[in-house]
Amino acid sequence: MTAAVRRRASTREVAHRLSLALAAALLALAFAALITAVVLQLTHHNAYDALKKMVDYGTQSDQMAAIVNQATTYYLSAVAVAIGFRMNLFNIGVDGQYQLAALLAAAFGGEVALPNGLHQLAIVVVAMLVGSFWAGIAGVLKATRGVSEVISTIMLNFIAAAVIAYLLTPKRLGQLSGENLTTKPINGSGQVRGIALIPGAHTKVFGLVFLAVIVGVGFHFLITRTRFGFDLRATGRSASAAQASGVNVKRMVIIAMLLSGAVAGLVNMPVLLGDAHNYSLSTPSGIGFTGIAIALLGRNNPLGIVFTSLLWAFLDTSSNILQISNIPTSVVAITEGVVVLSAVVAYELVRRFGLKRQQRRVGEEIAEPTTDPAAGTEVIEA
Template sequence: MTNANLRRALLSVAAPLLALLVAVALTSLVLLALGDPVRDVWITMLSKPKPRQLTNIVNGAIVLYLSAIAVAVGFKMNLFNIGVDGQYRVGSFAAALFAGQAWLPGILNVIVAIIVSMAAGGLWASLAAYLKVKRGVSEVISTIMLNAIATGLVSWLLLKVAVQEAGSNAISTKVIPESSQLAGWKLIPGESNRVFSLLALAVLVGALYWFILGKTRFGFDLRATGSSETAAVASGVKVKRMVMTAMIASGALAGLVGMPLLFGQDYSYGTTFQAGLGFAGIGIALLGRNHPIGIAFAALLWSFLDTQANALQIRAGVAPELVYIIQGIILFAVVIAYEGTRRLDVRLEQQRVARELAALRAARVTEGAAA
């Protein structure tokens, strides 16, 4: 049994490594075909990050991690929440609006604003959940539509409440008071920029995700519904309620995505707030196999690629969009590799069982002969 576990662990590490190698090889081919400097690109991409860049990589990963966890909660139940992108923007806007009013002092303002963001994200997701449960609308369709509606709604509201600094052409919500701006942690020595304080939030969310899904009755029901709905129904799980709960939980977690950016970097929600984090989260959840540790590695890898890509056009003369190609190929390769290793695992397991059965039968035969 330990042998099988070890094999499984090795296979699950081998799959993403293989996917990475395939991505490097295919990207090199693309570069060769277009006549770009393959060597310079990889030297730049794989160069050792400076302390400043390390900080950026960690900060990027924190945000991506939260997004991927939000997506993974849905995935665990076979719910495909593409709406994280809209949910986090609705949530961030609501939180920025709330925190900007400075009704509460210091850290209390941060905590309540985070709750506001979760509530807004959860409410937004509940629309899709309601449509799925009551009207049978696929959450894939409804969440994509709700993303578009979120874009329109938030920009319309932003124009209503926006303040504009003198001489600036950007608009944003009121800047949150200085006492509620989180200074960050000096984890990486040698540079002035800091790691988001809300790294703590990401760690907490990861731990809760692991505990609730893996160690509680609710988590079991959720995973059971994801694996086989009919079996779950037979064992007494109220599937509709589970869909509703999982979708809203996913949306509430999506509400956390923008919080490190809001309190650690931008201090307001405006036209330059980072977009598209929800879609990155889908890829990272897949790459990390919905596992809290796996997602952490995947988020760090994603953020590493994003950050290193910035130097591509300056040091290698290649457009940074190349990194999208690398990320896309990694995703394809990893899905194929996971499926490949799963089949390999099944086959090896079948062979092992067959061998043991054969040995058992042989032993019986010899026993019989002896008697």
Template sequence: MTKFVLAISAPLLALAAAFVITSIVLAAAGDPVLDVWKQILSMPERRNVANIIDNAMVLYLSGLAAAVGFRMNLFNIGVDGQYRIAAFTAAVVAGEAWLPGYLNTALAIICAMAVGAVWAGIAGVLRATRGVSEVISTIMLNAIATALVAYLLRKASVRVEGSNAIGTKVIPEGSRIPNISIGSGPGQEIYGFVVIVVLVGFLYWFVLNKTRFGFNLRATGRSTTAATASGINITRMVVLAMLISGAVAGLVGLPILFGDSYQYGSTFQSGLGFAGIAIALLGRNHPIGVAVGALLFAFLNEQSNPLQILVGVSPDIVAITQGTIVLTVVISYEIVRRYGVRLEQQAVAKALVPEPREPEEANA
């Protein structure tokens, strides 16, 4: 019970700190603090719930991609570039319709995961063989991926007459993933890709906690020295971890691609990779924790949209809240960790103290 309380106290402490700091920022700017929180914390409508779930799917995949690297003590900052180039690849493959129906969809998903894995694998190989920091290499690969996709998009794009927007060929209707209705009104549907998202979350938990590979990955992340002494190939594990992280990152843009946009264009949603890092930290790399973090960030994003109209406050205030959560969550976990260590030390000390004997036993 104590472990559970400590586990949930850290994120709750971070959220409380973010709430207080954001309120201070609002008050300093002269904005109505209570009205802002009343809007953000109000009950969303059914169509808003659908938007929250859709956004959470994308953020969840992004968080899992970052979490795989974190469990290996690797910082995959390149999820943003990996999902961009993977989504573009999936759009091109699906748009060409080389296979019929859902075989075409499956091929596009596999290609997206492969491209994401290869793009992340570059940083993994550089880290394993040359000692290059994956933080630096993945950030640079983000910039390269953005430029490369922009270049390839101009080559593979299909222009719409009377519009400046460009995009790949539209995915055939038979290869799209149908949305799932959660209500009878308009806009009350969620991406059908949710089935794959849940499956990915389960596989993440199963592989990391129930397989030898997952044990080796977690052991290497905790101590490379101990892992080497146990016979684990560190070089191989670094590369494999980055490949898996990149493969999951390759799925990030696919719910949008197969459930909404049906093509990759200049207006395709960006910036999804960096949010995943914060969500993975908030969720402590646990599949359930990452899901809760994704829902929280999606909820804040959706509820902040009408702030400008209803309250007269920029919705960017939510970015301050999310950024504060990222900063405070690290501090909160460290405070809780130290408190937990102190409790363990007290328990051990109490167990080592001999029980006082009865006077008769002492005289005997």
């Protein structure tokens, strides 16, 4: 088989895998829509009317800007999870990592006075360092003591919540603002202005939406274009095989968790610097667990995670119109749950189909007759 033929075959194989992955995602969405329609009908609500209301509401300019803003935080959370997933590590502690990072970064930003540009950068760096440190604890425990990162990161979530409750008091980092506890507000030099990306929208898109773009591009480059990314993926496939080839698996575990935590520390930065300007008891929680579902549905691919984040943000934002129309908003949670479950099943079926197809293709290539250039006779490759 010539090099040109091999390249064409490789291109066709990649296109085939992408088409199968797309088909699996569409199948999962279709199945979730069907289940949601059944639930709505059983609760005496018209499924078509509910979907139309969600689409009409979600495509309004202000709501589109809100969807992009929410998708930005979802995307950062999902990428943080995906970094661990690529190495077969389950970072369940993104929630605690970004919450603690947001608190300390907000407290830092409210106390220091730095020039515009440097102030925002310093806050972001503090958030990344805190998130990286908190995730690194689980990485060190995994590498040195064999402690499951699932258990350690879940427990670290509870510890982070306790640390936040201890620090966010008037005697320490907090201050009373009405009936709420907040950190000292970040002044103008530490804020990031919104951008009017959606025509006609009064709601501006977070300026740090471009931070999510940078993180996504960096994640893709790291995984697909660097030796570290290759070692990370190889370790995720088989730690013993990677170690036999010279990869320091323990070191990879720690670095992967540090990177995952650093990205997790960025999750609340678009909201903190673009809108809230302080950390408070009302700071959104649970985004880390949403990121797990989004990363799974997006196949840990930076581009796939973009579409999944937008879908999740659309469902969450559009659920507001359901409540106004006296339609149970729980149908959105049902839709999201069914999407994840059906996607897992669909991708597994695609994986098995692709494996059988690859085995059949290899068998055909082995049995393919070729011509011996020296003897000029036809031989069968064995």
